[in-house]
Amino acid sequence: MSRLGVLLRHRVRRDRLQLIIWILGIGLLALFSTSSIQDTFGDSASRATVLRLAVANPSILLLRGTPDGAGLNAFVFFEIFTFLALLAGLMNTFLAVRHTRAEEEFGRAELVGSTPAARTSPTVATVVYGVLVNLVLGLVVALGFTVGTKDAAGSFVVGLATAGAGIAFLGVGLLSAQFMRTSRGANGLAAAVVTAAYVFRGIGDALGTPWSDRLHVTPAWWSWLSPIGWGQRTQAYGANTLLPLLLDGALAAASIAIVFVLQAHRDSGASLLPGRAGRATARRTLSGSLGLAWRLQWPTIVGWCVGGALFGLLAGVLSKAISEAVGVDAALQRTVANLLPGGHGTLAQIFISAIFVMVGVIAAACAIQVVMRMRQEEVTGTAELILATPVSRLRWLLDYFAVGVVAIVLVLASGAVASGFSSVATGESAARIGDSFEAAAAQLPAALVYLAVLALVFGILPAWTIGLGWAFLGIGTFFGVFGGLIGLPEWVRNISPFTHSPVPIGTSTDWSGGVWMLGIAIVAGILASVAVRRRELGTA
Amino acid sequence: MNSLIDAKPAHDASAVIDTRGLEKRFGRVRALDGLDLSVSAGEVHGFLGPNGAGKSTTIRVLLGLARASGGSATVFGRNPWDDAVELHKRIAYVPGDVNLWPNLSGGEAIDLISRLRGGADDKSAYAKRKARLIEVFQFDPSKRGRAYSKGNRQKVALIAAFASPAELFILDEPTSGLDPLMEAVFNREIRRASADGATVLLSSHILSEVEQLCDRVSIIRAGRTVDSGTLAELRHLTRTEISFAQDTLTDADLARIPGSHDLSLAGGRIRFTVDSHQVAAVLPALAELDVQGLTVAPPSLEDLFLRHYGDKLDDAVAGEAEARTPRRRAARAAAQQR
Numbered sequence: 001m002s003r004l005g006v007l008l009r010h011r012v013r014r015d016r017l018q019l020i021i022w023i024l025g026i027g028l029l030a031l032f033s034t035s036s037i038q039d040t041f042g043d044s045a046s047r048a049t050v051l052r053l054a055v056a057n058p059s060i061l062l063l064r065g066t067p068d069g070a071g072l073n074a075f076v077f078f079e080i081f082t083f084l085a086l087l088a089g090l091m092n093t094f095l096a097v098r099h100t101r102a103e104e105e106f107g108r109a110e111l112v113g114s115t116p117a118a119r120t121s122p123t124v125a126t127v128v129y130g131v132l133v134n135l136v137l138g139l140v141v142a143l144g145f146t147v148g149t150k151d152a153a154g155s156f157v158v159g160l161a162t163a164g165a166g167i168a169f170l171g172v173g174l175l176s177a178q179f180m181r182t183s184r185g186a187n188g189l190a191a192a193v194v195t196a197a198y199v200f201r202g203i204g205d206a207l208g209t210p211w212s213d214r215l216h217v218t219p220a221w222w223s224w225l226s227p228i229g230w231g232q233r234t235q236a237y238g239a240n241t242l243l244p245l246l247l248d249g250a251l252a253a254a255s256i257a258i259v260f261v262l263q264a265h266r267d268s269g270a271s272l273l274p275g276r277a278g279r280a281t282a283r284r285t286l287s288g289s290l291g292l293a294w295r296l297q298w299p300t301i302v303g304w305c306v307g308g309a310l311f312g313l314l315a316g317v318l319s320k321a322i323s324e325a326v327g328v329d330a331a332l333q334r335t336v337a338n339l340l341p342g343g344h345g346t347l348a349q350i351f352i353s354a355i356f357v358m359v360g361v362i363a364a365a366c367a368i369q370v371v372m373r374m375r376q377e378e379v380t381g382t383a384e385l386i387l388a389t390p391v392s393r394l395r396w397l398l399d400y401f402a403v404g405v406v407a408i409v410l411v412l413a414s415g416a417v418a419s420g421f422s423s424v425a426t427g428e429s430a431a432r433i434g435d436s437f438e439a440a441a442a443q444l445p446a447a448l449v450y451l452a453v454l455a456l457v458f459g460i461l462p463a464w465t466i467g468l469g470w471a472f473l474g475i476g477t478f479f480g481v482f483g484g485l486i487g488l489p490e491w492v493r494n495i496s497p498f499t500h501s502p503v504p505i506g507t508s509t510d511w512s513g514g515v516w517m518l519g520i521a522i523v524a525g526i527l528a529s530v531a532v533r534r535r536e537l538g539t540a
Numbered sequence: 541m542n543s544l545i546d547a548k549p550a551h552d553a554s555a556v557i558d559t560r561g562l563e564k565r566f567g568r569v570r571a572l573d574g575l576d577l578s579v580s581a582g583e584v585h586g587f588l589g590p591n592g593a594g595k596s597t598t599i600r601v602l603l604g605l606a607r608a609s610g611g612s613a614t615v616f617g618r619n620p621w622d623d624a625v626e627l628h629k630r631i632a633y634v635p636g637d638v639n640l641w642p643n644l645s646g647g648e649a650i651d652l653i654s655r656l657r658g659g660a661d662d663k664s665a666y667a668k669r670k671a672r673l674i675e676v677f678q679f680d681p682s683k684r685g686r687a688y689s690k691g692n693r694q695k696v697a698l699i700a701a702f703a704s705p706a707e708l709f710i711l712d713e714p715t716s717g718l719d720p721l722m723e724a725v726f727n728r729e730i731r732r733a734s735a736d737g738a739t740v741l742l743s744s745h746i747l748s749e750v751e752q753l754c755d756r757v758s759i760i761r762a763g764r765t766v767d768s769g770t771l772a773e774l775r776h777l778t779r780t781e782i783s784f785a786q787d788t789l790t791d792a793d794l795a796r797i798p799g800s801h802d803l804s805l806a807g808g809r810i811r812f813t814v815d816s817h818q819v820a821a822v823l824p825a826l827a828e829l830d831v832q833g834l835t836v837a838p839p840s841l842e843d844l845f846l847r848h849y850g851d852k853l854d855d856a857v858a859g860e861a862e863a864r865t866p867r868r869r870a871a872r873a874a875a876q877q878r
């Protein structure tokens with residue numbers, strides 16, 4: 001016990017600030033969005049309108065979840081739960097990797113492994129610690145919802161559903177830490193699984209069967225493949241059943257059991273997917289800091305491009321189904337205008353452009369990872385090897401900028417290609433290809449803002465690069481993509497770059513937001529160049 | 541640089557590296573606190589000091605990776621912060637703690653650094669040099685970064701440094717993690733570079749390496765230079781130990797030996813120390829006493845360095861401070877004031 005206690009205390013000490021931010025952030029999000037939804041959709045008639053619209057419009061179901069009646073609290077659960085579970089999932093996978101693979105990778109695990117603590121005790125400690133953290137998270141979420149909804153029983157179901165998804169993803173994180181040799185790889189794999197869980201339930205929800213009242217949807221089987229889907233099936237504030245959460249426990253238990261078996265059979269620091277031997281001499285392309293930046297980043301860029309293409313595919317394949325499902329109803333269209341970016345045009349166009357906001361988010365994520373790589377290069381000391389040669393700091397930064405811009409363009413283009421050609425394949429007109437590329441181009445400025453602003457952070461507050469990068473992206477996504485759905489006030493939504501992305505539908509597209517953001521990106525990029533030129537290279 | 545702080549004389553034009561009163565603060569930590577270092581063209585200069593003395597910090601300032609907070613530093617007569625890119629064309633650097641890119645092989649990392657330095661422009665000459673170095677360092681270039689041991693990571697940086705010609709080598713503990721065989725290879729490569737006319741600044745904790753390679757050394761402590769000169773000069777400032785058989789000698793006999801310190805009797809032998817420059821003056825007295833089994837041991841480098849490094853030893857020798865030259869006394873007093 002005492003040894004476990006030491007390891008637990010060590011984890012709490014290392015994480016306290018980070019976890020307080022995560023847990024309070026998620027809790028406040030619950031509280032804030034509850035009250036905002038109550039303000040905007042106070043009367044049951046407006047909620048019924050929105051739900052009927054959502055049921056008719058799978059893109060909303062895809063992003064939000066399945067509705068469970070027009071009751072106020074059930075409506076809140078429908079609007080917000082999947083996003084909370086997504087955040088809980090990311091928090092847990094990062095936590096799991098941070099305390100297992102990252103420790104091994106940097107040799108700190110050997111310090112512990114050489115003490116009388118057993119080889120598995122860091123994992124045991126991480127499991128215990130992770131479960132405790134999730135219980136606290138569940139409690140905070142439950143309290144946040146109780147304050148907002150005044151329904152303690154339902155709120156506790158939401159809290160448990162969040163904690164349950166968190167624990168399931170804790171297992172996923174621990175498992176991916178066994179497979180990958182680097183913490184970067186493990187984080188990437190685990191985050192991809194979490195995103196896949198979100199997308200799977202999105203597909204299941206979008207393909208679900210509406211009830212005859214058009215206020216409920218029973219999801220298709222896809223949703224049952226996802227821990228986030230399991231949480232949704234608790235039907236909080238309605239049926240309030242905890243049974244689906246057993247699946248979370250089972251997934252976590254199975255993953256952790258596999259982790260222990262694997263760990264008993266491998267060396268400290270080794271992984272299941274072994275590193276391969278490399279080339280003895282460098283290719284011609286690896287001859288400068290630009291070549292290096294590309295070499296380091298391209299696997300990540302390819303990963304995000306696949307993500308962009310998947311969303312594009314979704315837009316292309318579903319857009320036809322949607323235009324067929326919904327007739328042209330003026331009132332419906334008006335409501336759409338308030339909920340999704342893109343007020344006019346056909347539903348298919350609106351759907352494509354709404355999905356492309358997500359492609360924009362993915363492009364921005366890819367861009368900020370390029371900047372984060374610069375920071376990692378600095379911290380691990382490999383930047384020093386480059387900057388001790390005749391490469392100036394400015395040149396170094398510009399090379400990463402170039403890779404960032406190329407990355408954004410590639411992600412957006414793969415989304416556009418996938419969307420355009422898949423919708424043509426489903427029998428839509430060839431104009432969809434143009435629509436798709438236009439929708440993708442509209443996302444370019446917002447992603448560039450992320451690239452340049454984070455580079456500026458890197459120039460001024462290097463130690464904050466990684467934390468602020470993800471925080472900016474999370475806030476921007478939430479305010480910009482979901483802000484309208486949960487009725488956030490205009491000024492809050494305006495904080496997000498994605499809110500200002502042009503919506504190229506019809507003939508009268510307003511591109512001014514994009515031009516402004518382009519200007520901001522250029523100014524931030526110049527300031528970042530000045531800052532990086534002036535500051536010295538840090539060390540770990 | 542800051543001309544108010546730099547009230548000292550102009551820089552020595554012939555020096556490749558010249559720092560005057562160099563200061564570097566990290567918040568409240570004074571990593572460098574008035575460091576003077578001068579390395580002339582063509583010399584191999586040892587740079588010594590206990591852990592945390594500020595060697596790596598000095599090197600980072602000299603490379604323009606860190607900016608001095610005060611004092612001045614020039615490399616080839618230029619400011620390393622402002623002219624970093626120009627200077628780096630002439631410098632090869634081996635960091636103290638080599639980290640590699642996990643997904644690049646060692647061979648790729650060597651090629652990359654060499655190409656960045658412009659050393660790979662002449663392809664065939666570069667390929668020959670690289671092949672020779674890989675051979676002598678017994679290095680496997682096709683493993684990936686993370687698969688290398690510490691010594692092998694070090695070899696990547698060393699091979700990259702030696703594979704392209706450079707006028708100045710700045711090496712921060714370059715042999716840490718190398719086995720003795722590889723250390724010998726390293727020594728040969730330094731001699732080769734030096735014979736080609738390069739200047740070398742070599743930070744090290746390994747005294748035999750310093751003794752074998754360095755023309756001059758600078759010893760720093762707590763961010764200041766406490767001693768600097770050729771090894772012979774430094775040795776000269778410490779005591780030589782003399783011992784011989786006691787036989788029938790009396791205390792009165794021994795009192796006739798001039799300038800002796802720490803006189804002791806152990807195991808039938810008399811031992812004492814004299815300042816190294818007074819050894820010649822002591823010998824006639826010893827001849828007169830007709831001592832048997834005489835040994836004269838020059839001061840070991842260890843003694844020299846321990847004296848500068850350790851607080852305890854430093855205090856122990858402080859009692860005999862009269863015997864020291866003013867220069868050393870001033871240096872130590874300065875160190876103690878801190």
Ligand SMILES: Nc1ncnc2c1ncn2[C@@H]1O[C@H](COP(=O)(O)OP(=O)(O)OP(=O)(O)O)[C@@H](O)[C@H]1O
Pocket residue numbers: 539566569570571589590591592593594595596597598636
């Ligand atoms: N980035 C930094 N922030 C704060 N303090 C620093 C930083 N870098 C160095 N220091 C401090 O400056 C002092 C000198 O460190 P430096 O690394 O130059 O020592 P060193 O002589 O190279 O030691 P070693 O022999 O152990 O390599 C130390 O006290 C160190 O803690």
Ligand SMILES: [Mg+2]
Pocket residue numbers: 595596597636712
């Ligand atoms: Mg050092």
